[in-house]
Amino acid sequence: MPRVSLLIICIILSQILSAQNMDTTQSRKDSQIYIERYRNYLSVKMAFNNSTEYFAVLNEANDIELKPNTKLQTKFFFSYRFINLTLGFSPVFLPGNNDNSQKGKSDIFSIDMTIDKKNWIQRLSYKRIKGFYLVNSDEYIPDWNEGESDYIQFPELFYNNFSGQTAYRFNPNFSFQAIERQTERQVRSAGTFMPILSYRYYIFNNQIELTGSNSSQKSNNFETNLQLGYFYTQVLNRKFYLSLGAAGGGGLVHVNLLTRLPDGRIRTKNTHPILRAEGMAALGYNSERFFAGVHTIGTLEDYPQEETSVILNEAIKIQFFVGYRFNAPKPLKRAIDKIPY
Numbered sequence: 001m002p003r004v005s006l007l008i009i010c011i012i013l014s015q016i017l018s019a020q021n022m023d024t025t026q027s028r029k030d031s032q033i034y035i036e037r038y039r040n041y042l043s044v045k046m047a048f049n050n051s052t053e054y055f056a057v058l059n060e061a062n063d064i065e066l067k068p069n070t071k072l073q074t075k076f077f078f079s080y081r082f083i084n085l086t087l088g089f090s091p092v093f094l095p096g097n098n099d100n101s102q103k104g105k106s107d108i109f110s111i112d113m114t115i116d117k118k119n120w121i122q123r124l125s126y127k128r129i130k131g132f133y134l135v136n137s138d139e140y141i142p143d144w145n146e147g148e149s150d151y152i153q154f155p156e157l158f159y160n161n162f163s164g165q166t167a168y169r170f171n172p173n174f175s176f177q178a179i180e181r182q183t184e185r186q187v188r189s190a191g192t193f194m195p196i197l198s199y200r201y202y203i204f205n206n207q208i209e210l211t212g213s214n215s216s217q218k219s220n221n222f223e224t225n226l227q228l229g230y231f232y233t234q235v236l237n238r239k240f241y242l243s244l245g246a247a248g249g250g251g252l253v254h255v256n257l258l259t260r261l262p263d264g265r266i267r268t269k270n271t272h273p274i275l276r277a278e279g280m281a282a283l284g285y286n287s288e289r290f291f292a293g294v295h296t297i298g299t300l301e302d303y304p305q306e307e308t309s310v311i312l313n314e315a316i317k318i319q320f321f322v323g324y325r326f327n328a329p330k331p332l333k334r335a336i337d338k339i340p341y
Contacts (some may be wrong), residue, residue: 042081047075055159068106090109103295104131107130108129110125127159133151136180137224161203165198174190178241178286179241182286196229196249198226246277246279249276250273250274277300301315
């Protein structure tokens with residue numbers, strides 16, 4: 001069907017359904033409904049996940065692994081129309097987050113926003129972490145035992161991450177928001193190819209005070225990565241779904257490493273390639289009001305380089321979530337309606 005005809009049909013449908021809470025998207029091939037959109041609902045979701053970045057300082061002599069002291073994070077998602085906001089915390093009352101005597105205290109905060117417009121998906125995020133511990137402490141100091149701690153702690157170590165993703169969905173009948181945000185519902189099975197451009201700028205800074213016998217480092221890193229992926233959602237009925245996907249690609253990481261020594265500073269710069277592969281699986285229940293499920297993402301990264309650098313890694317993230325859709329407050333609806341979309 002020509003694009004002009006499709007545009008006319010979409011405009012007519014939007015006028016017919018404008019008074020309804022539930023919107024729909026139709027297939028170009030057979031006019032069957034593939035996606036239900038909840039334009040006038042405010043979606044609120046709470047999730048628990050084990051997403052934890054860990055860092056490795058690599059060189060020819062040793063590998064140093066650093067992690068924040070957190071096993072579980074809590075995230076709150078607020079979504080309305082094309083605006084999606086996420087706030088993340090790591091409360092101490094969650095299991096695995098309250099062993100400060102062993103691994104030190106870590107403060108974690110994150111926020112991100114996603115805009116899904118037609119076939120384009122744009123995500124921007126920020127994350128801050130303070131406080132890390134050395135995972136492999138016994139490899140460097142076998143008899144380490146400072147007080148009752150089993151790990152060397154770095155309370156003055158900071159991490160700041162500014163990142164984004166730009167993706168293009170080739171098949172408009174596939175809903176990525178039905179998997180990630182549950183602002184939509186996939187009512188017929190569909191899949192799509194999706195190129196994803198990722199970029200992030202992160203700072204890793206040890207702000208410990210120099211005493212004349214120690215040293216510290218600050219690493220500024222800029223990374224770009226282009227991946228090609230395929231994602232598919234199998235609708236088990238109109239409310240249950242199973243989604244699978246995979247993406248792979250590569251890019252470059254530019255590292256600006258500053259080493260602070262008692263007698264001066266040393267700056268090292270290098271650029272090296274990065275290879276990344278990701279896999280995704282999700283299983284959930286998605287009705288008009290209530291939704292819940294589990295979402296898993298696995299990441300593999302390879303940094304084929306020999307120079308000393310600080311790299312960022314994520315392993316397997318498992319997220320359990322539950323949410324509900326409310327009628328959007330009228331002031332919010334009026335404000336968003338003024339924004340062209």
